Amino acid sequence: MPALGALVAEPLFLLADSAMVGHLGATPLAGLGLASAVLQTIIGLMVFLAYSTTPAVARRLGAGDERGAVAAGIDGVWLALGLGAVLAVAGWFAAPWLVGAFGAAADVAHQASTYLAISMFGLPAMLLVFAATGLLRGLQDTRTPLAVAVVGFAANVLLNFLFIYGLRLGIAGSAIGTVVAQWGMVAVYLIVVARRARRVGAPLLPHHAGIRSSAESGGWLLVRTASLRAAMLLAVFVATRLGSNELAAFQVAMTLFATIAFALDALAIAAQALVGRGLGASDLAAVRAVLARCLQWGVVAGAALGLVVIAASPVAGALFTSDTAVASLLPLTLVIIGIGAPLGGFVFVLDGVLIGAGDARYLALTGILNLAAFVPLALAVAAWAPSGVPGLAWLSAAFAVGYIGARAVTLGLRARGNRWMVTGAP
Numbered sequence: 001m002p003a004l005g006a007l008v009a010e011p012l013f014l015l016a017d018s019a020m021v022g023h024l025g026a027t028p029l030a031g032l033g034l035a036s037a038v039l040q041t042i043i044g045l046m047v048f049l050a051y052s053t054t055p056a057v058a059r060r061l062g063a064g065d066e067r068g069a070v071a072a073g074i075d076g077v078w079l080a081l082g083l084g085a086v087l088a089v090a091g092w093f094a095a096p097w098l099v100g101a102f103g104a105a106a107d108v109a110h111q112a113s114t115y116l117a118i119s120m121f122g123l124p125a126m127l128l129v130f131a132a133t134g135l136l137r138g139l140q141d142t143r144t145p146l147a148v149a150v151v152g153f154a155a156n157v158l159l160n161f162l163f164i165y166g167l168r169l170g171i172a173g174s175a176i177g178t179v180v181a182q183w184g185m186v187a188v189y190l191i192v193v194a195r196r197a198r199r200v201g202a203p204l205l206p207h208h209a210g211i212r213s214s215a216e217s218g219g220w221l222l223v224r225t226a227s228l229r230a231a232m233l234l235a236v237f238v239a240t241r242l243g244s245n246e247l248a249a250f251q252v253a254m255t256l257f258a259t260i261a262f263a264l265d266a267l268a269i270a271a272q273a274l275v276g277r278g279l280g281a282s283d284l285a286a287v288r289a290v291l292a293r294c295l296q297w298g299v300v301a302g303a304a305l306g307l308v309v310i311a312a313s314p315v316a317g318a319l320f321t322s323d324t325a326v327a328s329l330l331p332l333t334l335v336i337i338g339i340g341a342p343l344g345g346f347v348f349v350l351d352g353v354l355i356g357a358g359d360a361r362y363l364a365l366t367g368i369l370n371l372a373a374f375v376p377l378a379l380a381v382a383a384w385a386p387s388g389v390p391g392l393a394w395l396s397a398a399f400a401v402g403y404i405g406a407r408a409v410t411l412g413l414r415a416r417g418n419r420w421m422v423t424g425a426p
Helices: 002-022 026-045 053-062 066-100 106-138 143-166 171-200 208-242 244-280 284-320 330-339 341-356 360-384 389-416
Strands: none
Touching: 002 026, 002 143, 002 171, 002 244, 002 284, 026 066, 026 106, 026 171, 026 208, 026 244, 053 066, 053 106, 053 244, 053 341, 066 106, 066 171, 066 208, 106 143, 106 171, 106 244, 143 171, 208 244, 208 360, 208 389, 244 284, 244 330, 244 341, 244 389, 284 330, 284 341, 330 341, 330 389, 341 360, 341 389, 360 389
């Protein structure tokens, strides 16, 4: 439950940000959609900083080495700082080119470039949050990330409202408010991690071997995440081809999809931590029990969230934009997102189980296969689907049912066997 609160906090406030920017007009909302696609791709590729840290820390904890568990997490934090600094500098210079690659209208591209360039100053903070969160989750602590997330993202909403409307900075104000909130969260996490390290006698300085181990274990997860982000970028590319209104509506639909995904990922996070600890302690019965229970909750929770989205689909558009042309595109697309939610619950839980088991190589290789299955579906929408409601609906179905369905097949086949259940410390 604490993991659910921490995960849902971010997309809920992203929904609020989308609503605030959306009421500035269709052009800023479309620009936010493009910039978010690029920024979330960069951040998503680095999510291995949390996903590789959590099971590594949990395995050591399960094996009885709490000091080694904290030390492994601290090495991940240092790796996050280095990667974040390099990516922030490169991303700031490359922002116009990254946005221009989508071929959007000039006014939309300008809004997107503004948001993306400012957001790069917060990129190191986001990566540090990933690594510190992964450390605490591996130690079976999900309450601290919940507290930091709620306070941090609540501050984000207030700051964004101040900068967007109070200071009349428009979409730039949204980016500035988010950057300030992100660095505030980092300050809190660093204090928490330092206290943990002192308590168990773990060093605060980085170790070359530990950083190299973190980077190597995250390599396959980087490939896995790259395939996920490539699928999302391809969907955004197709939405851009459908038109600016369709792109703005797709931004709202994918934000709602992300909200469902983050909520269901609470079970994946629980699976990562509990499976890692169970395998470290060589308790295979507990690992199987975690798998079965999380799958049950994943499908049921997905169905419940899907019903909420379907019920709200006729009126949800008005909450995110005052542009009637954009709002009118959303009802059918949101129904499709809701229908695919139980399948998403199945997929997200199995993904977390295999990440917790350290089965990153399989996730990476099958991720490429899943992307290959989605490419012809997306290209078919781009080539033959009309603009407006039908085109957006077909695109949403290709992603939420076609792509997620391919992931369900490859993950389900793996989970049925035992090859991923490797016991002992890393």
